[in-house]
Amino acid sequence: MFISDIKIDTYNIPLPEPVEAYAAGIMKSFDLVICRITNDNDVEGIGYITVHENQGKAIAQIIKDSFVDLLKNKDPRYIEYLWNLMWKKVHYAGRGAPVSFAIAAVDVALWDLKGKYLKEPLWSLLGGYQKNVLCYAGNIDLNFSKDKLLEEATKSLDQGFRAIKMRLGRETLKEDLERLDAMRNHLSSDISLMADANEAWTVNQAMKAFNEIEKFNLVWLEEPIKPDDFEGYKYLRSLGKVPIAAGENLHTLAEMNLLIKHNGVDYVEPDLTTCGGITAYMKVAKLAEINNLPVVSHGVHELHVHLLAACPNASYMEFHAWRIDNYIEEKLSINNGYSPAPDKPGHGVVFDFEKLSKLKID
Ligand SMILES: [Mg+2]
Numbered sequence: 001m002f003i004s005d006i007k008i009d010t011y012n013i014p015l016p017e018p019v020e021a022y023a024a025g026i027m028k029s030f031d032l033v034i035c036r037i038t039n040d041n042d043v044e045g046i047g048y049i050t051v052h053e054n055q056g057k058a059i060a061q062i063i064k065d066s067f068v069d070l071l072k073n074k075d076p077r078y079i080e081y082l083w084n085l086m087w088k089k090v091h092y093a094g095r096g097a098p099v100s101f102a103i104a105a106v107d108v109a110l111w112d113l114k115g116k117y118l119k120e121p122l123w124s125l126l127g128g129y130q131k132n133v134l135c136y137a138g139n140i141d142l143n144f145s146k147d148k149l150l151e152e153a154t155k156s157l158d159q160g161f162r163a164i165k166m167r168l169g170r171e172t173l174k175e176d177l178e179r180l181d182a183m184r185n186h187l188s189s190d191i192s193l194m195a196d197a198n199e200a201w202t203v204n205q206a207m208k209a210f211n212e213i214e215k216f217n218l219v220w221l222e223e224p225i226k227p228d229d230f231e232g233y234k235y236l237r238s239l240g241k242v243p244i245a246a247g248e249n250l251h252t253l254a255e256m257n258l259l260i261k262h263n264g265v266d267y268v269e270p271d272l273t274t275c276g277g278i279t280a281y282m283k284v285a286k287l288a289e290i291n292n293l294p295v296v297s298h299g300v301h302e303l304h305v306h307l308l309a310a311c312p313n314a315s316y317m318e319f320h321a322w323r324i325d326n327y328i329e330e331k332l333s334i335n336n337g338y339s340p341a342p343d344k345p346g347h348g349v350v351f352d353f354e355k356l357s358k359l360k361i362d
Contacts (some may be wrong), residue, residue: 019141022169031056045113107277126310132301136163162337169200233264249297309341
């Protein structure tokens, strides 16, 4: 078997309304890079990544310039070999983002192709542990009024979620606490709550925030500080006040290893699109398992549902606010807080390319 063709397209997907997180600021849209890899029998694997607006084209260009010729005529079944070939090829400008995003798009396409070729769903191909994955609504809402924040939470509950994440990082800690208090009172006691500070605080500010936030009994508080301040994470976790999640902004296996080695988190949270794809994510998940830590996910839930369904140490999957529901054949279902991994061969995501064509930017 060999790779006969590789196509890369970039789209800009509008969000239904502007949303805000502390580190990213206001977001009105996001970019979607789709990589299609065909073998000599015309089996097509589809890979994709999502990223902030105006950054998709640069990632697509890395694939076009550095990976297309490298991969053509190679056997697509040997994913570890091809992953390492890509890593080596771009190591000088790479060893992290944005090349990790580019490798991820290709890696997902290779896994999808393998699943389709073997007629196996991805979650089974990766080991298969439990079909139903616990999930939460990862709402992005820092710019919303308190009323709208609660309205959006109600919408998520109506969709079948039993756990909700809200954003922190407003101007003052007092405001954050008021919003947390309103949300906790709005939700019944059987609904779980997470919060995400998106790197809003220094270690000292986080320490003060933890003292106040402890009483809200959060499942976790995410990214209280900058993602690579491993000593900071170690210190904050040692306080034993609030469980910590992080990992979405780490882009190499080595960074993930450092976070875990520093005992920096209670929940390891890699994102396959930011750390090098399914191949890299599964290694992080295993590292977490060996260290007796649960693994969660960030972004691209249509893909992560398969990965978490293959992990014995899986905890919550995020249903991210960057939704591609309008551009795919079938969106994931949510029932009583769980989402089942699809049983179609590969990852099962089928894009509506005609609908997407209006949003194509490259
Ligand atoms: Mg986050």
